[in-house]
Amino acid sequence: MVRIVRFHETGGPEVLRLEQVAERDPGPSEVRIRVEAIGLNRAEVMLREGVYHERPVLPSRIGYEAAGVVDALGKGVTSVKQGERVATVPSFALSQTQQGVYGESAVVPAEVAVPYPASLSPIQGAAIWMQYLTAYGALVHYGGLGPDDVALITAASSSVGIAAIQIAKQRGATVIATTRHSAKRAALLDIGADHVVATEEEGLAARVMEITDGGGARIVLDPIAGPMLTVLCGAAAPHGTIFEYGALHPGETAYPLMPMLAKSLTITGYQMLDFVLDPARFGAAREYIFAGLNSGALTPVIDRTFALEQIVDAHRHMESNTQCGKIVVTV
């Protein structure tokens, strides 16, 4: 028997339960991982609430991102070896509700179990893929960010936000980071942001225009949408691109047609899955990310760790929006 996090009804953090279940054996093309650390993501909050595109089958497992040691190989698996340390890459190849990785043991498709640099701890290993793939894809692959660019990173204290700051700085761009209140200002400057705008204390568009001498930000990376999107159009440079990679705002988003026409702006719905499902793209992304991790240009920032028994508190903390960096559960 192993301890696995499951939920029997959708709802708040309190629906998560740590339960004893029989350990599974990996099927063909699967691997079993002895989990050492679990990285928390918004996708899990959404699954738990029943609002994710994958509907939970109750009782439902949960979790996309874990680091651990391969302890059993299914038939035909040659990509990893028993005893190898791997981290799971969030992917639609993995069904959260069936194969969710919150627990002591996880059986996942072999393709999502990827070895990570030996210099990283398991806690750091659980904080690589979602954040760096998301930021890399938008900023580097699609955005072609370079030294002459200004990048505007919203929700910058999230794990993706911090990863985006690190990648944008690594590319030599000027980085403007947003956070709601100035409490996180010092931390974001420390991480490398050139400028921090506290959006509930300052006018974002006006501040960005002031910082950029009226030029605006060529690339914007935003997971919020909602009324913020119109503000971001105000902060964007003519012909700029706004990457929307989430839908954190709960209500409707108005489409800012007039600002988009006036400045010839582009809005792209962006998913890191673009860099998971295509082997060539994933290879290039992994190479970029590992080079950065090895050089130190990219360093996962861990907000706080929780024990597996504290999974409810860990989810509560994620929803508090007080964190700065990745929340990791250790096993």
Added chain:
Amino acid sequence: MVRIVRFHETGGPEVLRLEQVAERDPGPSEVRIRVEAIGLNRAEVMLREGVYHERPVLPSRIGYEAAGVVDALGKGVTSVKQGERVATVPSFALSQTQQGVYGESAVVPAEVAVPYPASLSPIQGAAIWMQYLTAYGALVHYGGLGPDDVALITAASSSVGIAAIQIAKQRGATVIATTRHSAKRAALLDIGADHVVATEEEGLAARVMEITDGGGARIVLDPIAGPMLTVLCGAAAPHGTIFEYGALHPGETAYPLMPMLAKSLTITGYQMLDFVLDPARFGAAREYIFAGLNSGALTPVIDRTFALEQIVDAHRHMESNTQCGKIVVTV
């Protein structure tokens, strides 16, 4: 004295008046044109209604696009000669309210007066720039449309829509054209559309998916927005791009965040001005358009002509949405 169309208050077509005013002389860097034909555009309806980004100064002139003969050169003008046939390129360099071209004579910045192929009549000359620059920029320059692509052209019976069908076919793409009712179906097939969808009689997204075996349209060109935008997301291919070049829908447009995330779609606010304000781009666009006009691949489709005295009727006709092609006023 010359007869010029002006309006003394904003409002419906009836506010347009044909008035005798003193003929102007061109100032430095301006040319005067004896107007032969005027191409009508939505931008003029918007100016007349007082909802265009340029506010009318009353009494206001009106009009962007005319073909005529250069009859006076301002100081320093070398780009055109007296007696040369030119067509005006819609551009923010031209103030509609000050320099509007509806009338027997127009004084415009020399840069917007561009000679057009001698094989075209003045009526056709007044139906080149807005439509072909708009379609070229989105489909060819930004969209890179090619033989493997499916292009979805909405409001296809508009002058831009027809220009887009012609350009997309010239590029070898499969063209799906939309119109509200099937009354215009035959005309659009005649112009070159491979498929026509009557959006008030058929489900657009379902029909596009049926036509494309579930693939969807990689490029969508749409001037409407509004609730249509969500439908267009349903008709688009994964990683497709929707170019929004107008705002014909009067109400709010909801931003289709979830469909955009699900299919990694891009929406770009697009203006043909991108191809007017940059000389290198304009040169490339002009070369492409003139080659098409000379080969016959591009042929302006004229819906109907009106005499200058019928300017009110001409605007009423434009707002009737019964036209198929460019509405031109002859002088």
